[in-house]
Amino acid sequence: MPLFDTHAHLEDEQLAPLLEDVLSNARQAELVGITAIGTTVQSSRDCLALASKHSMVWAAVGIHPNHCKESTEEDWSAIQHLASDPEVVAIGETGLDRHWDYCPIEIQKTWFARHIELSFETQKPLVIHMRDCESDILSMLEAHQRNGQILGIMHSFAGQWETARRCLEMGMYISFAGMVTFKKSDELREISKRIPADRILVETDSPYLSPHPHRGTRPNQPCMVExxxxxxxxxxxxxxxxxxxxTTANAQRVFGLLTQ
Ligand SMILES: [Zn+2]
Structure with missing residues (x-):
């Protein structure tokens, strides 16, 4: 049975040293693909190197909202350059985060807007991080959509149904991580039931947040997407x-892997 982990930080220091085991566990769990997600220029480069080396790995490149403050114009040029590589299948991790106070929200919005434009230019989907900022995200997306569309994935979705509904209306995909398996996540499970079959994705967001029944075990890894x-x-x-x-067919479609 095929599975596709649409969001893993494989270059993270918790996973990188274990990579051979992590990939062999993934193959045993019948994963056919993993998208390695960049958060800075360096981690984006590392993700691309992994994607070039391992056939089951693909890369996303971008600057995470929590890393915008220290990022420079040169960093952005580097991301734009990396984004054109055929092994790069998505733009991100981008988005907004009002939970951690690492970067003023206006700076985050500037960087998010750049990623959105790059997604249109490259025709590669956005990988969107949303934490405590559902209305900001929606208004950014709705302001930048073209012909009512945004090509993108709401990653590790934990928002309200109304937010999911408006993202779906713009043609986006909704991805669920381990949080949906937690005992107290009844509301999120209800939302997951309402996502159309052709727009739902699964991911681990490893090495973070292992799913039930491995909650609290570190590091989380792609095989746990099961x-x-x-x-x-x-x-x-x-x-x-x-x-x-x-979910595998959806992942292959959104990342443009069916035509390659
Ligand atoms: Zn992430």
Whole structure:
């Protein structure tokens, strides 16, 4: 049964030293793809190097909202350059974060807008981080959409249904991470049931937030995406097989891997 982890920080210091094991565990869990997500220029370069080396790995390049403050114009040129590589299948991790006070929100918005433009230029989807800022994200996306569309993924979604609904309306994908498996996440499971079958994705956001029943175990790693897929199968009342096939096909479509 195929599975695709659409969001893993494989270059993170918790995972990088274990990479051979991490990838072999992923293959054993029948993963067919992993998107390694950059958060700075250096980590974006590292993700691209992993993607070039391992056939199951793809890369996303960008500057995470929590790293905007120290990023420079040269950094942005580097991201634009990296974005044109064929192994790069997405733009991000970008978005907004009002939870951690690492960077003034106006600076975050400037960088988010740049990523949105780059996504249109490259025709590669955005990978969007949203923390305590649903209305800011929606107004940015709705202000920058073209013909009512944004090509993008709401990563590790933990927002309200209304936010998901408006993102879906713009043609976006909604990705669920380990949080959906937690006991207290009934509301999020309800939302996951309402996502159309052709727009739902699964991810680990590893090395963070291991899914139930491995909650608290570190590091989280791509093979654990199976638990999130099983949880979604249970809430939607469909088989694990079906969730694996659907979410994998969606991942391959959004990352443009079907035509390659
Ligand atoms: Zn992330």
């Amino acid at each position: 638990h999130t897929a099983r949880c979604i199968a249970e809430s939607r009342g469909i088989s694990f097989q079906e969730v694996g096939e659907t």
